[in-house]
Amino acid sequence: MNIRRPRQIRTLLFTTILCAQTAAVLAQQTVDHTQLDAAATKVLSEVVNWRRDLHAHPELAFQEQRTSDIIATELHRMGYEVSRGMAGTGVVGLLKTGRPGPVVALRADMDGLPVMEDTGLPFASKQHVKQNTPQGNTEVALMHACGHDMHVAMLLGAARVLADLRGQLSGTVKLVFQPAEEGVPNAPNGAERMVKAGVLDSPKVDAMFGLHVGITPQPTGTISLRARGLMASSDTFDIVVKGQQTHGALPWNGVDPIVVAAQIILGLQTIVSRQTNLTLAPAVITVGTLQGGQRANIVPGEVKMSGTIRSFDPAMRDQILAQVRRTTENLALASGATANVSIDAGYPVTWNDPALTAKMLPSLRRIAGTAVLTDVPPTTTSEDFSFYGQRVPSMLFFLGVNPPGTAPTDWAPNHSPRFNPDEGALLTGVRTLASLAADYLTGN
Ligand SMILES: [Zn+2]
Ligand SMILES: [Zn+2]
Structure with missing residues (x-):
């Protein structure tokens, strides 16, 4: 007897079978971490070679031609689909497993700095x-x-490891080699341009990971991070206060922009101290320049000032930017002056998605055990990785590169002519990047 099932039930059955099959495929995908670690160890000597070669040939922001040539050649060799030219010199590598699953992205930045090296290294x-x-x-x-030479070399190493493990993965790996993390004056930086050019789309990225060597003087191989705001947003403001010029002995005949500027400076300081919930996250407003007047006995017509704003919470940042504008304009208005505020939005908060960070902690602990520090203080430096985090759940961590036996006080920090990250951290970096991608894709 043939019972014709109603169409809805047939569709439901079909979907259920399909989902069960997909789940079975996904469930089959488990990563052999011993194999992953062995692949990382195997590629290490190449990682060191890449790093030293890149170190000897640094290129400035948006000029990373040689670097991107090397990256593209290596990725091709490993079997990645490679696309070039995004944001100028950007390189994107895709590793498709052919099995359904999420898209995970890993990022490295490629640019060097205008610094005269003083490390004495042979390379x-x-x-x-x-x-x-x-x-x-x-x-x-x-x-x-x-240390962006280290970043590129480690991501190439992770690329090789993931290509070796392709048969154990599902979904897609997207490798993002971006130009110009350090940026160039008065222009969008590399990550911002990569995002605008669609690096997070087709295929759409579900989660993104990145690392930065150094930043804090942690011992080699230490992994340090925090959920939520890890690195500060950085915005610049310029203010022009217009009053009315007059004789210094007859101030009532004009509007004194110097006194108004003084009120604005103090008013801006009350934004952090009186209007910001500092139990959630710290914030800083600094007025760094102040220019006005030429003579002791003349009230000038105009005062200019500029400053910087740092914050660690995206909502708080929006609020502070609005308050800077409101406080400045209204304090000027109260004295019969006008104030023009222009805010140059810089890097957003580098925001480690709390759920993603919690989910990936076991992967980090498997690599570095107790050398994973999960609640380091936020740092007031900034990173353009933050532009990815504005669009997709992301996580950035710091990799310690301070060699054993070096006191934190002897540490030559990033951007120093003596910055000399310990290559002993490269293996940890390769293992961690590869594990984060593999574990995310397989849900291990
Ligand atoms: Zn950097
Ligand atoms: Zn830097």
Whole structure:
């Protein structure tokens, strides 16, 4: 007897079977971590070679041509689909497993800095580049003084590991090699341009991970991070207060912009101290420049000032930016002056998604055990990784590169001509990047 099932029930059955099959496929995918670690150890000597070669040949922001050539060649060799030219020199590598699953992205930044190296390393940079400066055409020395050479080398290492483990993975790995983390004056930085160019789309990224060497003087191999705001947002403001010029002995005949500027400076300080919930996250407003007047006995017509705002919470940042504008404009108005506020939005808060961070902690602990520090204080430096975090759940961590036996006080920090990250951290970096991607894809 043939019972024709109603269409809805047939569809439901079909969907159920399909879901069960998909779940079975997903459930089959488990990562052999012993194999992952062995693959990382195997690629380590190449990682060191890549790192030293990149270190000897640093390139400035948006000029990372040689670096991106090397990356593209290596990724091709490993079997990645490679696309180039995003944000100028960006390289994106796709590893498709052919099995359904999420898309996980890993990021490395490629740019060096205009710093004259003073490490004495055998592979120290001797590179120079001509730069147009207000002083004319000058030659500047270049150095990988922020460790982005390490980042590229470790991500290439992780790329190889993930390619080796392809058969154990489901979903897609997207590797993002971006230009210009350090940025260039008055222009969008690398990550912002990559996001605008669609790096998080087609295929749409579900989660993104990145690391930065150093930043704090943690011993080699330490992994440190915190959920929520890890690194500060950084915004710049310019204020022009317009009053009315008059004789210094007859102030009632004009509007004194110097007194108004003084009120604004104090008013801005009450935003953090009186209007911001500092139990949630810290914040800083600093007025760094103040210019007005030429003579002791003349009230000038105008005062200019500028400053910086740092915060660790996206909502708090929005609120502070609005309050800076409101406080400035209304204090000026109260005295019969006007104030023009322009805010140059810089890097957002580097926000570690709390749920994603909690989910990935076991992966970090498997690699570094008790050397995973999960609640480090936030740092007031900024990272353009934050632009990815505005769009997709993301997590950035710091990798300790301070060699054993070096006191934190002897630490030459990032951007120093003596910055010399310990290559002993490279293996931890490769294992961690590969594990985060593999574990995220397989839900291990
Ligand atoms: Zn830097
Ligand atoms: Zn950096």
